[in-house]
Every structure is written in C-alpha cells, then in structure tokens.
Amino acid sequence: MKKKIHIFTALALGLGFATAQAEQPTLKVCTAENEMPYSNKNGEGFENKLAQYLAEQLGRKLETVTWTDPRYFIRDYVDKGLCDVVMGVDYGDPRLYTTVPYYRSGYVFISREQDELDLQNWDSAALQKAKRIAFIPGTPAETMLRAIGRYNDMFNYQQELVGFKSKRNQYIKYETEKLVTEVASGKAEIAILWGPAAARYVKASAVPLTMTVIPDDNHRADGQKVGFHYSTAIGVRKGETALLEQLNRVIRKQQDEIDELLEAEGIPLLDEAETALSMN
Known part of the structure; x- marks a missing residue:
C-alpha cells in the first residue's frame, strides 16, 4: 500500500511540474536572423544573451522570433503581435514604447x-x-x-x-x-x-x-x-504598458549585471545623457 502511495505522489508532483512549465508565460523577443554581433538564429549575439537574461529576471520563458530584413520587422512582426519586445532600439523610437536606456555608447x-x-x-x-x-x-x-x-x-x-x-x-x-x-x-x-x-x-x-x-x-x-553618442533601449509593442514597466524595473535593478555583459563584449560604455536620466 505504501508503495502505491509513493508512486501516486511522484506522478502528482510530475504532473504539477509539467503544468507549471506549461503555464509559465513567454517573453516573445524579435531578433535578427543574421545581424552579428547583435543576434543570430543560433543565439550567439550579445542581444541574444541579454534577452535570455531579461526573460530569466522576469520569470518568463524566452521565445525568439527571427526576422531577416530590418526595414519591415516592426510593421510585420511587432505591430502584428508576433513578438512583444525588440532588443537594441534607439531610445525614444516613436514606433514603439521604449524602456529606460540600458546603455549609451x-x-x-x-x-x-x-x-x-x-x-x-x-x-x-x-x-x-x-x-x-x-x-x-x-x-x-x-x-x-x-x-x-x-x-x-x-x-x-x-x-x-x-x-x-x-x-x-x-x-x-x-x-x-x-x-x-x-x-x-x-x-x-x-x-x-x-x-x-x-x-x-x-x-x-x-x-x-x-x-x-x-x-x-x-x-x-x-x-x-x-550626433556620435546614442542611448539604446528595449522596444515594447505599443499598448503593453505593464511589460514596459516590468522591464524598466529589471533594468534599473540589474544595471550592474547588464553592464558586465556589455563590457565582456568590449563595448565602450558612456555616461547616460542628462536629458535621458531626467525622463527615467
């Protein structure tokens, strides 16, 4: 009898784990198929690594949606709901909501x-x-x-x-x-x-x-x-205000860790412009 109870408990725990995985929300991120060193379909770019880090901080499962042509991906992917987030956009890009800058270079x-x-x-x-x-x-x-x-x-x-x-x-x-x-x-x-x-x-x-x-x-x-210095942010589909605020909180809280990832890449980091700081 005890053996049956143990088996039942193990099965229940396994089903519970599978359900938790299935219910874990996703972070759908648009990335380039081949725009290194930013990203590629194999996840080798520094923006791929940053997207994975952000998903972990948000408690979400990362889902990457790759595009091939930078001219149309916001219209054809983000605006149509195929992805929620775009890494590495200009701070203040009018086509999207943009987070606080996560680096300036x-x-x-x-x-x-x-x-x-x-x-x-x-x-x-x-x-x-x-x-x-x-x-x-x-x-x-x-x-x-x-x-x-x-x-x-x-x-x-x-x-x-x-x-x-x-x-x-x-x-x-x-x-x-x-x-x-x-x-x-x-x-x-x-x-x-x-x-x-x-x-x-x-x-x-x-x-x-x-x-x-x-x-x-x-x-x-x-x-x-x-201009030769620019601030880079994460783009969020318009209307997704809750996700925008969640990402802002992660960036503010984990800025040191984000800087470490960028410095490991060798990226020259500059102090954020006062105008951007005053708006954050």
Whole structure:
C-alpha cells in the first residue's frame, strides 16, 4: 500500500511540474536572423544573451522570433503581435514604447596600435593622410567625411567593401567584421564604426587594434550637430504598458549585471545623457 502511495505522489508532483512549465508565460523577443554581433538564429549575439537574461529576471520563458530584413520587422512582426519586445532600439523610437536606456555608447575610430595614429576628432591629420577609410554609408561617419572633404576620395573603395549588387528594394548590408578586418590587415588605415557593432571584432583581432570613442561635439558646415553618442533601449509593442514597466524595473535593478555583459563584449560604455536620466 505504501508503495502505491509513493508512486501516486511522484506522478502528482510530475504532473504539477509539467503544468507549471506549461503555464509559465513567454517573453516573445524579435531578433535578427543574421545581424552579428547583435543576434543570430543560433543565439550567439550579445542581444541574444541579454534577452535570455531579461526573460530569466522576469520569470518568463524566452521565445525568439527571427526576422531577416530590418526595414519591415516592426510593421510585420511587432505591430502584428508576433513578438512583444525588440532588443537594441534607439531610445525614444516613436514606433514603439521604449524602456529606460540600458546603455549609451558612441561611434569610434579604429586603427592598428602599431601605426600609432593620433585620432582624437575630425580635425586629426591622420584622416587627411589616410588613403583608405572604411565606414558604412548613411551613418554620421559619412556626414563628417563629406564635411572634411574625404568622402569622394573613398568612393571606389566603398564599392569594394560591399560589392556591386543590383538589388532594387532589397537590403544591402555592410559586414562590420569585414570592415574591422580591413584595418587589421592593413588594407585600410582607419575604420569609423558604431562601437557596439565593432567591439567584438576589435577584441578578437590577432593584430592589436585601438578603438577611440569620437567626441559628441561635431557639426556640419551648416552648423547642425552631427550626433556620435546614442542611448539604446528595449522596444515594447505599443499598448503593453505593464511589460514596459516590468522591464524598466529589471533594468534599473540589474544595471550592474547588464553592464558586465556589455563590457565582456568590449563595448565602450558612456555616461547616460542628462536629458535621458531626467525622463527615467
């Protein structure tokens, strides 16, 4: 008789555990299929790791929903309810609710340590002397290269970096890892990239590289500021106010642990802007 009671109790506990697992809420996070070092379908990016950490802190099961084209995923995935959360969006993105920033970083100059280039800002002589400068079109780097008269000098080299493709209405991608490798190999003297996108590859380079954060005090010829420091937040589907507040509480409480994850990646972290702090 005792044996039957033990068997019944074990079965009951097992059913209870299975029920608890089934009832555990999910955190549906939109991530890129192949946008390293942020994320990929194998979960190898730093945003994949952060999403897993947040799900654990919320007591939820992580469910990842992958997208392939960054131009439409908010419309086609978030707005349609296929996922609730997007990692790594600009703080204040009007398409979403955004959490308090979980990090602030900046664009960087990357060069080889052995070259000992003096790269402090856009008036650095090394930028005028360089034969090849790697950058991604459409970023603040392009704006300032135009301002200092070096953009046209780099036109042919830019075509080499991406390769010619006739892709009407398709997403043309520059691989950050490739641009860092251009510097490490000596093909380019300088790369100008978003720090979080480049940090992993700078850290892993067999050739020692220097990564210098560009000051956030630059202006175009017409006097308009060109921003080089930005705050990054988590995007939440509009209407999900409870989830937004839960994530805000986790970020505020666990900021030190989040910083450790980002620092392990090599990401240069900056103090949060006063305007953002006053709104949090």
